[in-house]
Amino acid sequence: MTSLQLSAKEEMVEKLLDAAARGDLTQVSSLLSHVPSLINQKGDSGWTALMLAARNGHYSVVETLLSHGCDKFSVNSSSQTAYDISKFWGHKTVSNLLGRTDEGCQRVLPGCDLQQQENYFSREMLERLSVKRSEAAWLEAKQRDPDSVYLLFSNLNPMVCSSDQDQSEGSRLCRFSIEAVEDLLQKPHTVLIFLGATREPPAWFAINTDEDAAELLKRSREKNCCFTKMAHRDLLKFSEEEAGVVAQARSVLAWHSRYSFCPTCGSSTNMEDGGYKRRCLNSDCRSLKGVHNTCYPRVGTKTTMRGREGGGGGRGDPAEGGGGVLLRGEEGRGGILLRGRRGRREEGEVMTSHIDLMTSHIDTCVCVCVCVCVCVCVCVCVCVCVVC
Numbered sequence: 310m311t312s313l314q315l316s317a318k319e320e321m322v323e324k325l326l327d328a329a330a331r332g333d334l335t336q337v338s339s340l341l342s343h344v345p346s347l348i349n350q351k352g353d354s355g356w357t358a359l360m361l362a363a364r365n366g367h368y369s370v371v372e373t374l375l376s377h378g379c380d381k382f383s384v385n386s387s388s389q390t391a392y393d394i395s396k397f398w399g400h401k402t403v404s405n406l407l408g409r410t411d412e413g414c415q416r417v418l419p420g421c422d423l424q425q426q427e428n429y430f431s432r433e434m435l436e437r438l439s440v441k442r443s444e445a446a447w448l449e450a451k452q453r454d455p456d457s458v459y460l461l462f463s464n465l466n467p468m469v470c471s472s473d474q475d476q477s478e479g480s481r482l483c484r485f486s487i488e489a490v491e492d493l494l495q496k497p498h499t500v501l502i503f504l505g506a507t508r509e510p511p512a513w514f515a516i517n518t519d520e521d522a523a524e525l526l527k528r529s530r531e532k533n534c535c536f537t538k539m540a541h542r543d544l545l546k547f548s549e550e551e552a553g554v555v556a557q558a559r560s561v562l563a564w565h566s567r568y569s570f571c572p573t574c575g576s577s578t579n580m581e582d583g584g585y586k587r588r589c590l591n592s593d594c595r596s597l598k599g600v601h602n603t604c605y606p607r608v609g610t611k612t613t614m615r616g617r618e619g620g621g622g623g624r625g626d627p628a629e630g631g632g633g634v635l636l637r638g639e640e641g642r643g644g645i646l647l648r649g650r651r652g653r654r655e656e657g658e659v660m661t662s663h664i665d666l667m668t669s670h671i672d673t674c675v676c677v678c679v680c681v682c683v684c685v686c687v688c689v690c691v692c693v694c695v696v697c
Contacts (some may be wrong), residue, residue, distance in 0.1 A: 311588070312466070319348055321340060321344055322350045322352060323409045324336070324340060324353065324359055324399055325337065325340045325341070325347050325350070325358050326352045326356070326357075326358055328358075328362040329358035329359070329361045329362040329370055329374070329647065330364070330365055331365075332360070332362070332365060332367035332369075332370055333370075334369050334370050335369075336621065337370055337373060338373060339431065340498045341373075341374075341377050344393055345377065345664075347509060348377055348379050348380075349379060349380045349383060350372065351383075351385075351532055354385070354386075355385045355386040356385050356456070357379070357380075357383055357385075357391070358370075358374060358477065359371060359375075359379045359380075359381060359383070359391045360381070360383075360385060360389075360390075360391045360394055362391075362403075363391040363392070363394045363395040363404075363407065364394050364395070364398060366395070366400035366403055367403075368400075368402055368403055368406065371391070371395075371403050371406060371407065372406060375406070375407075376560075380576070381407055389405055391406075392404055392407040392408055392662060395407060398469055418489050429545070429549060429574065430552050430553060430555075430556035431553060431556075432549040432550055432552065432553040433505075433550075433552040433553045433554070433557070434507065434511055434551075434553065434554065435504055435505030435506060435507060435554060435557075436505050436506055436507070437504070437505040437557075438503075438505055438506055439585075442503060442582040442583035442585055442586075443581075443582050443584075445556070447501060451503075451506075451512040451514075452487065452501075452512075453487060453516075453626060454487070454488055454511070454512065455487060455488075456486075456505055456511040456513070457486070457487060457491050457508070457511050457512045457513070457514065458484045458485070458486075458511050458512070458513045459485040459486065459487065459489070459505075459513075459514050459515070460482055460483070460485075460513070460516070460517055460554070460555075460558060461483065461490065461518075461525060461528070462515060462516060462517040462518070462558070462559070462562055463517075463518060463519070463522045463525055463536045463564055464517070464519060464522075465517060465559055465563055465566065466536040466537045466538070466540070467482060467483075467530065467536065467537055467558070467559070468482070468483040468525065468526070468534060468535070468536055469481060469482060469483060469534070469535065469536070469537060469543070469546075469547075470483050470529070470531045470533050470534045470535075471533045478551075479548070480537075480543065480546040480547055480548045480549050481547065481551060482547070482554070482555070483529050483531060485528065485529075485533055487609070490516055490528070491530050493518055493520070494516070494568075495515055496518070498518065498519055499516060499517070499518045499581075500516070500517040500518075500562060500565045500566075500580070500584070501514055501515070501516050501584060502514065502515050502556060502558065502561050502562065502565075502583060502584025502585070503583030503584055503585075503661065504554060504558055505557075513554065515558035515561075515562060516610075517562040517565070517566070522536050532581065540559075542622065544559075552656070555638065560606070561585065561606050563583055564606040565584070565587075567579070569587075570585065570591075571587075571589040571591065571594060571596060571605060572596075572603045573594055573595055573601070574589065574591050574593075574594045574596070575593070576589050576590055576591035576594060577589075577590050578590060585605065585606060586604050586605055587605075588604065589603055589604075610673075626693040
């Protein structure tokens with residue numbers, strides 16, 4: 310009799326584990342309502358129902374198991390919790406759910422709030438003053454102003470300085486006055502762009518030069534100065550305010566480094582509008598007639614749409630390496646929300662519903678979060694390349 314009872318219980322455990330792995334919420338709820346003691350049972354592999362649901366990214370099943378009091382700190386034979394498993398397989402929404410506590414929906418491990426979006430390069434402390442870019446006399450006066458701030462780049466790498474005590478704390482930009490960089494402005498290969506101004510005006514400029522980096526470092530009066538070497542790592546050490554300034558400066562300087570010749574006729578070009586326009590020197594060039602986007606840096610609005618959980622845009626298996634399909638497009642200002650929804654349907658045949666605008670900056674970055682009706686969450690990001 311005892312062996313028959315054990316066999317029946319093991320069969321129910323296997324049914325629960327199979328339903329959790331498949332994402333069958335109805336069967337999981339039914340089994341738990343009849344036999345609540347099954348919730349933390351492990352199968353032959355040493356995995357619980359919560360672990361299997363987390364492995365396959367079944368958010369609703371994980372949510373139901375947690376509501377029934379499932380032990381989310383239980384570990385398998387590899388000492389992995391359900392949180393570790395979901396994190397490894399790239400199911401971000403599931404790992405966020407498992408990382409909360411019951412009281413305040415806070416992260417189990419220390420860190421920032423789970424709902425906070427990370428737009429590291431989008432924060433700006435400068436007024437860009439685009440209306441002043443075409444005023445040559447005003448720009449000239451600001452360049453000569455002793456209070457103006459200059460940032461020095463060597464082959465697109467900014468000069469930074471770190472703390473004397475702990476260099477791991479982060480980096481900050483080295484700031485120069487006109488006296489320290491005036492000779493560089495006279496050299497033909499130096500690129501100078503206007504970044505903007507703070508509310509208590511100093512104006513900010515960025516200079517990119519191919520001069521010897523060791524000689525450039527001697528211009529700074531601060532210790533522990535250097536040029537960044539690995540952009541994808543070193544640019545993440547700034548404060549959010551300085552990261553936004555570097556993103557703006559580096560993206561425009563990178564455009565100048567790649568497009569010094571007219572893309573229409575191949576002739577040489579001159580910089581105008583504080584570094585935000587290049588004018589062809591060939592008087593017969595078609596780019597001088599009318600408005601052409603080839604004369605300006607491509608810092609307009611772009612969209613990138615990525616399936617966050619399941620679906621992956623309708624192509625491939627996002628569970629393989631946590632990947633999915635990215636849909637990209639180019640949008641005009643004012644139509645981002647509507648066109649983001651329409652573009653997602655046209656390209657991926659995924660219906661979207663509510664859209665939340667997260668960040669909006671002219672000429673820089675916009676991120677839009679889209680909630681999808683078919684159990685797929687989509688993120689639409691409209692941004693410029695800041696670390697290319």
